[in-house]
Amino acid sequence: MTIESDLAALTAEPPASLTGRVLAAVDLADEYVERPSPLGTLFVAFNVRGVCAVDLAPNAAAFEAAHATGGAGPRSPPATCPIRSPATSTPPSPGAIRGDSPWI
Amino acid sequence: MTSMTDLEPMTARLAADLTGTFPDLVRELSGGLFSGALRLLGDRQDAEDVTQEALVRAYRALESYPTDRIEQLQLRGWLWTITANLCRNRLRQRARRPTTPIDPSIAVEPSPGPADEAVRSETIDELVGHLLSLPWPMRSAVVLRHVVGLGADEIAIALDRPAGTVRSDIHRGLARLRTLYTEEHP
Numbered sequence: 001m002t003i004e005s006d007l008a009a010l011t012a013e014p015p016a017s018l019t020g021r022v023l024a025a026v027d028l029a030d031e032y033v034e035r036p037s038p039l040g041t042l043f044v045a046f047n048v049r050g051v052c053a054v055d056l057a058p059n060a061a062a063f064e065a066a067h068a069t070g071g072a073g074p075r076s077p078p079a080t081c082p083i084r085s086p087a088t089s090t091p092p093s094p095g096a097i098r099g100d101s102p103w104i
Numbered sequence: 105m106t107s108m109t110d111l112e113p114m115t116a117r118l119a120a121d122l123t124g125t126f127p128d129l130v131r132e133l134s135g136g137l138f139s140g141a142l143r144l145l146g147d148r149q150d151a152e153d154v155t156q157e158a159l160v161r162a163y164r165a166l167e168s169y170p171t172d173r174i175e176q177l178q179l180r181g182w183l184w185t186i187t188a189n190l191c192r193n194r195l196r197q198r199a200r201r202p203t204t205p206i207d208p209s210i211a212v213e214p215s216p217g218p219a220d221e222a223v224r225s226e227t228i229d230e231l232v233g234h235l236l237s238l239p240w241p242m243r244s245a246v247v248l249r250h251v252v253g254l255g256a257d258e259i260a261i262a263l264d265r266p267a268g269t270v271r272s273d274i275h276r277g278l279a280r281l282r283t284l285y286t287e288e289h290p
Contacts, residue, residue: 003231003278003281003282003285004250004278006227006228006231007231007235007246007247007250007251008250008251008253009228010139010143010228010231010232010235010251011135011136011139011251012138012139012142012148013135013138014134014135014137014138014139014152014155015152018134018138018152018155018156019127019130019131019134021156022130022134022156022159022160022163023126023127023130025156025160026126026159026160026163026164028123028126028127028163
């Protein structure tokens, strides 16, 4: 072993969340939640600007495939692009439209 | 290892479609930035923060650049200009605060194994400590060359030093590391 090869072994994996955090910080990461509805599973994608897509889809992969837009859409898998849990969303304000969505 | 030539199409792609290509840049280059920052700073949380901040600053800068400037960028050297400056700032901030002991767990990924693996892990731990004891010019040049894998010309851009000075710093840094190792293992 040489000191050069020992140095080359000092690489380290960044945390899996890093990519998602960077993309979220520059407004390139969309996140989404899925909610059951009488019409089927409803997917709502959002980013720092607000809701950017609402759609029905049979599963997450189908939703991601339908809304992949060259990096700006919700194509990041949940593992690298954390999905906000509805439980942590702001509760509905008085007088808001009642529904099952965490945003209304 | 990604070479400068491999990244040339990425600069063209960034120029043509910044928002579409930037996620690929992050996925492809964040590992090298994080590894280098970790070995320059000796602290995993600081390395995470610096890597994220560097990539965000890079995106903001790219947004403001005309396409021909993006196409002509030497991407890794340019990214490391931002990252190395942030690392230096972080070290200066830390120097003004009470020192925190270096977390030994950052030296190598934990890997249970036989006794020779344990000895090797100890050697790597020592190397990490020696690396952090080098003065900044040598440490930065050695880390960017041998941990991150940049060429001398890219390092010259990143550290804003002549390539000849960079080569000299790498040479002297490696010599210092060998000396430190020999002193501990006569």
